[in-house]
Amino acid sequence: MRLAVVTAVLLLVCILDTVTARFRFYPAFKCKSYPDKPCGGGWSRIGAKHCAKFVWSKKTFNDAQDYCRNSQGGHLVSIHNEAEMMNVRCLTSRAMRYLRNSFWIGLRKTGNQHVGWRFGYTDGSEFKYTRWHRGEPNNSDGKEHCVESNYKNRGYWNDIRCSDKKYFVCAKNM
Numbered sequence: 001m002r003l004a005v006v007t008a009v010l011l012l013v014c015i016l017d018t019v020t021a022r023f024r025f026y027p028a029f030k031c032k033s034y035p036d037k038p039c040g041g042g043w044s045r046i047g048a049k050h051c052a053k054f055v056w057s058k059k060t061f062n063d064a065q066d067y068c069r070n071s072q073g074g075h076l077v078s079i080h081n082e083a084e085m086m087n088v089r090c091l092t093s094r095a096m097r098y099l100r101n102s103f104w105i106g107l108r109k110t111g112n113q114h115v116g117w118r119f120g121y122t123d124g125s126e127f128k129y130t131r132w133h134r135g136e137p138n139n140s141d142g143k144e145h146c147v148e149s150n151y152k153n154r155g156y157w158n159d160i161r162c163s164d165k166k167y168f169v170c171a172k173n174m
């Protein structure tokens with residue numbers, strides 16, 4: 001009887017933790033310094049040269065990049081410094097009403113087995129700034145070649161399988 005109660009309580013704690021992790025509210029005050037800066041057409045400024053848009057639809061990495069290029073005239077978002085990271089972080093928080101789903105950014109591995117693999121952005125911009133979650137990128141099972149943000153903590157990156165379907169952020173020069 002006692003074991004059943006303990007098991008039930010542990011199960012409840014696990015369920016509650018899973019639910020709150022997914023729907024944990026993000027303190028809006030952290031985004032006060034990064035308000036929405038409309039560029040027109042639903043785009044928001046995230047850097048001196050580019051504006052971004054959160055897409056509320058789950059796609060594989062390649063399908064998301066195709067959508068950004070063919071339907072929006074841009075690419076998956078590239079992030080080059082702390083301010084751009086915070087702008088994207090706050091843009092996505094507002095779009096998701098402060099939920100914390102992960103989303104694709106435009107970072108993925110390029111190269112081949114002969115020249116070696118390295119990370120690069122789909123828009124061809126320089127990859128220098130990083131925001132990896134602790135222990136990442138770990139290329140789990142040797143199959144993680146694309147990068148998601150909001151992994152475990154808002155704004156942190158993780159390498160993951162490109163075939164996963166995720167929300168995503170497009171960006172373009174404007």
Ligand SMILES: [Ca+2]
Pocket residue numbers: 136137138139140144158159160
């Ligand atoms: Ca990983």
